[in-house]
Amino acid sequence: MRTYVGVIALSFRDYQAYRTNMLLRVVTGLIGVMLQAVVWSAIYARRSVLGGFTMTEAVTYVIVSQALMRATVVRSGLELTKKFRSGEITKDLCLPVDLQAYLGAKDLGRSLSASLFVSVPMFLISWVAFRITVPASAGTWCVFLLAWLLGVVLQLLLGFLAGVAGIYTQYGWGTDKLKDAIVLFFSGAIVPLDFFPPGLERLARALPFQSAYYLPLSIYVGKTSLPQALPVLGLQAFWCITLLLLSRVAWTIARRRLSLFGG
């Protein structure tokens, strides 16, 4: 356990080593925020409610979503396939750590760093500039943060799964990119699921990806009230456990394949 805390701390510091890059990340994030704010204000120019969302709710949703998107930095899948390609993996498998936990810890460190130094500034500036709302009660904040954390865990698991898939396809960049695209599409990161055409909406709600953005954000904007939040958290936990089991199985199989290759 101590090891993993150390890994988290290390990658936390590593990620912010280049302050210029951090600054540029904030600026890039804010450009995205501005685009969303402008587009959604234009959409609401002549009407007050659309798809059950008021303008403030919709703008808040998409802007906070932009901040959350910058907060999760999942690179473990890419790292896994890279290690596999370079043969470094045989060395790593001899280390007394669990590779998935190790890579996950690294991502967690990065994500913490990004949350603190990219997302929080983005959020604060957007709060002033675009007058987004913030949850009034501390309870909502807590539940939102918990839901978001479960969303991050889910993304870490998906990232690792994509990495294992990358070992099979021998094309880590592609599988990782594909995973990103699918997650962003079905998680409601860009547009709340309520706006999806009915068929797609039903599909998106049946898939695990909504955990990453839609579920935490609907708690944030108050679409999910506190009493309703408990089953939501349960659903998120369910998906996390399912994906964890799935990734363990996939990893075990992949390792067997590794030893077949002689590493």
Place this chain on the structure above:
Amino acid sequence: MVGEVFRGFVRGIVLYAHFAAMNWRRITVSPVDFIIGFTAVFIQECLGLTTIVFVMRQLPSVRGWTFWEIVLIYGFFTTARSLWHVFMINGMDLSAYIRLGRLDRFLTRPLDPLFQIYADGWDEDGWGELILGAALLFTAAINLQVNWWVRAPLLIINLVAGALVYAAIILAASSLSFWTVENDALMSLLGTLGTLGQYPLTIYGRSLQWVLSTLVPFAFVGFWPAQAFLPRTASALSYLTPLVAIALFYAAIRMFKAGLSCYQGTGT
């Protein structure tokens, strides 16, 4: 003299075709990569569309723009950018070419280094973007009853011009890596800034409209050239885009050459 220029031009085209053939072979060697990359980029591009298709579709107009007009501009931008993505994306990786010493190699060959960078590889992932963009452009034009046959040559010219504008912005920015070496963060910033050009320019504030038309002229990738097909709003700028593109690309090449003249290589 003229004959020499002409011969050089022909040789350039023939060589480009050979480079292209190498690329084609490279793609067919690993079709799985191609399919995954293609699908990934395709879904990713659809992502940007969700706002338009899921939300704006329900509205008669947004800031005076009808749904199909917005789709046309979006599709035009996407198609122009995809042309850049497929054929000229390497300009973005200049810092990697320097860092890995590949530019050194290009400089030992009897060809222009910039030509070699662009010819070095296509990004087949961009085909996903191209297909999506073309489909959007096509359906929008049908719904807007654009007379295609008269305007086809103009369409092609304007699309190429848009792609060149995009290439010019990226090349100018990545030429900075002759002086600073690392600029990946700047590239991702520009990529995000570029997405502002997908929507009708007038939804933005005055100052942002100016920035997007002059300082980082992404408005010339989609918004201005696309309006040559929207008689309601077309302006002189829509027909001037090819000239703007040539001027900007020329300026970007000058910047690349200026950087190259201070080129120092890497320490390895």
Place this chain on the structure above:
Amino acid sequence: MGEAVVVNNLRKVYRVRKLVGKWPADLLSFRWTEVPALQQVSFSMNSGEAVAYVGPNGAGKSTTIKILAGVLRPTEGSVRVFGHDPFRYRIHNSHNIGVVFGQRTQLWWELPVIDSYRMIAKIYGVPRSDLDKRLEMAVDLLELEKLLHRPARTLSLGEKMRAELGSVLLHGPRLLLLDEPTLGVDLSGKRRIRQFLAHLKKIGVTVFLATHDLGDIESTCDRLIMVHQGRIVLDGMVSELLASFGHDIEVRFADDRVEGRSLSDALGLEVSGANGRFVIHGKGTEPPVSVVERLFSLGKVVDISVKAPDLEFVIGSIYDRLSGGQSSCGHTSG
């Protein structure tokens, strides 16, 4: 026989951006610091010569090669390759030269080597008949026939380097610029590469070989130029350099009371050892036979062996001297 390369008072200074002050103000306020890589470098090479270019890490070898290749602009001084300024007439120069940057490859990663060769030939505009001829030579000398149809990414380091060497001679360069071509290559690979270079030399190609591997030099080069901290510190024939260092003679006298000091005085040479066993460090000026004869006259010799100086030793002791350290074997005197 014309001059292939003439370098006169060449100077190259790298300018490195150094940030000053605190972030983020440092992004705008920076200074250029100058890293001198080459200073007052002059040498010339005749056509058909094979010259080894050695020096410790950071001496300026790669910099020189990049300047000769026309990749970098010299800060000062004049450089001529077959009579032309390589930076100004880069394209003209590129037809004359073949460059290998160690451990990098110009081969298309995913494609069979032969495809890359064909493409490179097209880049240089090589006619079909010439290509076939040179290809045959490369395949023969570098034993490429098994590699030609494999994608470059599947080749091992040494195989890749062999394939790379083949790729730079397809356009028939008159001058080969090689930057550490045997780095990381195993013994048999090195042997092939050396045979290949020797053959090129035989057919009149000028070879400029920057390397840390002294075996490369012994097998290929007649002449050696040593650069240190951007200055040329040695330029001469390899054989003369070796001869100037003299032999080491190990000797054992029957009488173990013979003293090192008196031996040294009698011979006028440096001597190490004690108790009747000594190593006499000969000078290049006196042939070893005459030293041996003189030794026999100094006492009853039980055992004697003569060791010729090898390049590794010679270069090693020059490096030691350059870096200010004492030479381990006392060759510094004289």
